[in-house]
Amino acid sequence: MSRVPLGRWVVAIPMSLLALATIYPLLFTVNVAMKTRRDYILDRFSLTDALRFENISTAWNSVGMGRYFVNSVLVVTCSVALLLLFGSMAGFALSQLRFRGSSALFLACLAGLFVPFQVIMVPLARTMADSGLIDTYPGLILVYVAQFLPFTVFLMTSYYKTIPSEIVDAARIDGNSVYGVYRRIMLPLGTPALLSVGILNALFCWNDVLMSLVMMPSADHRTLMVGVTSLRGQYSDDIPTFASGVLIAAIPVLVVYLFLQRQIADGVAAGSTKG
Amino acid sequence: MPIGNVQPSVRPAQAGRTDGAVARSSVRRGGARSRRTGGGVWSERLAPLVLVAPAVLIIVVLRLYPLLLGVNFSFTGDGARNGMAVGLxxxxxxxxxxxxxxxxxxxxxxxxxxxxxxxxxxxxxxxxxxxxxxxxxxxxxxxxxxxxxxxxxxxxxxxxxxxxxxxxxxxxxxxxxxxxxxxxxxxxxxxxxxxxxxxxxxxxxxxxxxxxxxxxxxxxxxxxxxxxxxxxxxxxxxxxxxxxxxxxxxxxxxxxxxxxxxxxxxxxxxxxxxxxxxxxxxxxxxxxxxxxxxxxxxxxxxxxxxxxxxxxxxxxxxxxxxxxxx
Known part of the structure; x- marks a missing residue:
């Protein structure tokens, strides 16, 4: 392509415009969240005249986004911790230990990948209601863990497969039990994969709305994304507050993305190339 | 190399300070001293299953089984006909x-x-x-x-x-x-x-x-x-x-x-x-x-x-x- 620099620029122009179209909606929302209601009605596009945080604090306090935020943080943290624990345990066993039935168990885990939540929503909600787990944090956490575990097991297994089995053998000769090998060798060695899978899982859980809607009917158990959906009806005439609510839900993702973009992209890429 | 079989021969210390092979054969004989050792081998044997169990159980109980339940459920009725088979x-x-x-x-x-x-x-x-x-x-x-x-x-x-x-x-x-x-x-x-x-x-x-x-x-x-x-x-x-x-x-x-x-x-x-x-x-x-x-x-x-x-x-x-x- 270096011999046709003109062609490169011809492509670069639409690509830059697309890049602009990709981030503009979010920038617009940030700007609106800083404006007063009157400013927004007078001119939607002008830059805000001051960095105003009143709308954000209204959304956080009186709209209840603060409460939902705490709920989301709680549920996501517990879900990701369990996902990483169970995922790495199973990944280690399925990749490094040879035992009867291991390939059947691996297939059972993989089969979970092909069962989306929508398909099992009704029976799952019923089971959860029967066992008293509906509208409880453990219930939602369990649903998240079940949802993202197949993917986590799959990625951890393929990551641990790249670790030479001599390392495990050597650790065993040094007198470690299987659990010792897991705790002292496999967990530390798995850090890059755990980080990558952990971030992806955190995003998936944070961004979910359907499971949370089905599992958490009562208003004080709402997670942040369900909170955002409830803004629509109530604040459709107060756009700056609406935009602030949206922003509260988006900011953690934005921060994670700015700092950990590589790990997220690597996780997605690993999921595709190992498939 | 299957891990479960490596265990007795490479860990004489835990096997009652005897040779690994002896320990293994005495397990089979069910000697009193080596029953403890046998337990150790068993727990090591079970270790892979213990490690896999949480993931497999969760996936089977909360993903695969509900799929069957749901298909089954789709052939029953709603409301007044709750639970009754209604075919298609x-x-x-x-x-x-x-x-x-x-x-x-x-x-x-x-x-x-x-x-x-x-x-x-x-x-x-x-x-x-x-x-x-x-x-x-x-x-x-x-x-x-x-x-x-x-x-x-x-x-x-x-x-x-x-x-x-x-x-x-x-x-x-x-x-x-x-x-x-x-x-x-x-x-x-x-x-x-x-x-x-x-x-x-x-x-x-x-x-x-x-x-x-x-x-x-x-x-x-x-x-x-x-x-x-x-x-x-x-x-x-x-x-x-x-x-x-x-x-x-x-x-x-x-x-x-x-x-x-x-x-x-x-x-x-x-x-x-x-x-x-x-x-x-x-x-x-x-x-x-x-x-x-x-x-x-x-x-x-x-x-x-x-x-x-x-x-x-x-x-x-x-x-x-x-x-x-x-």
């Missing part, structure tokens, strides 16, 4: 319901739009791979909306596309009369799908770029030396070498369209106007949660599952055949 009644009702038919029609629309949703990130990834100016920046920017929740994306676009919103204000300033983007039954579904593609093309882009990383650059250089044009390079070099990646993107994009648009539909249109933006997943949710028709919802779930299986298998087959011909 739910399915009959489902296919007579105009809302579900619209949902299936919209699935057809998604299938038609699928090549577009795959070609856009594919082409962009090609340009980034060929290092257009600014290629480092594009990847980071394009991928960004893919990490946002559909709910957030939907809420932002609600704002932008409102009848009295900014987009119509811009159009108005150049003399175009306002368009009811989300209120026009002929338009709304296209808008929602468009927003979905806007939000997710970065994901497919990253997958494509991972595929490009495995591409043999010597092939590209050879084609370039032979004077191949860009379309020729794409058609004769890139597409054949990336069949697996393209296949993967086709299947995941379709599955994404079938299973991750709920947030957008819920926030942007709630299935309206006039039910024109229903998809099976939205229909399932409405019947289960709002209409209190869980058995009917289960039938819709089963149909969605079959659609997903068919789509997956069909695409894999088609692409495999195309790959062989090329």
């Amino acid at each position: 009644d739910n399915y009959r009702e489902l296919f007579e319901d105009p809302l579900f038919r619209t949902a299936l029609g919209n699935v057809g629309l998604l299938v038609l739009l699928l090549p577009v949703a795959v070609a856009i990130p594919g082409l962009l990834a090609t340009f980034i791979y060929l290092r257009v100016p600014g290629h480092r920046l594009y990847r980071g920017v394009y991928f960004f909306p893919a990490v946002l929740s559909p709910v957030i994306v939907g809420a932002i676009f609600n704002l932008l596309l409102a009848f009295d919103g900014p987009l119509n204000a811009v159009l108005g300033s150049v003399g175009v009369s306002p368009v009811d983007w989300l209120g026009d039954p002929d338009l709304a579904m296209f808008i929602v799908v468009g927003v979905h593609i806007w939000a997710t093309f970065g994901m497919a882009l990253v997958v494509f770029l991972a595929g490009f990383a495995t591409l043999d650059s010597a092939l590209l250089d050879a084609a370039r030396v032979d004077g191949a044009s860009l379309p020729q390079v794409i058609w004769h070099v890139i597409i054949p070498s990336l069949t697996r990646t393209i296949q993967f993107v086709f299947v995941t994009t379709m599955i994404g369209m079938l299973t991750s648009m709920f947030g957008l539909l819920f926030v942007m249109t709630s299935g309206g106007p006039e039910g024109s933006t229903y998809l099976p997943e939205y229909y399932i949710w409405i019947q289960q949660g709002q209409m209190n028709r869980p058995a009917l919802a289960s039938a819709a779930s089963t149909v969605l599952f079959v659609i997903m299986l068919v789509v997956g298998l069909l695409q894999i087959n088609l692409l495999r055949r195309a790959g062989k011909e090329a």
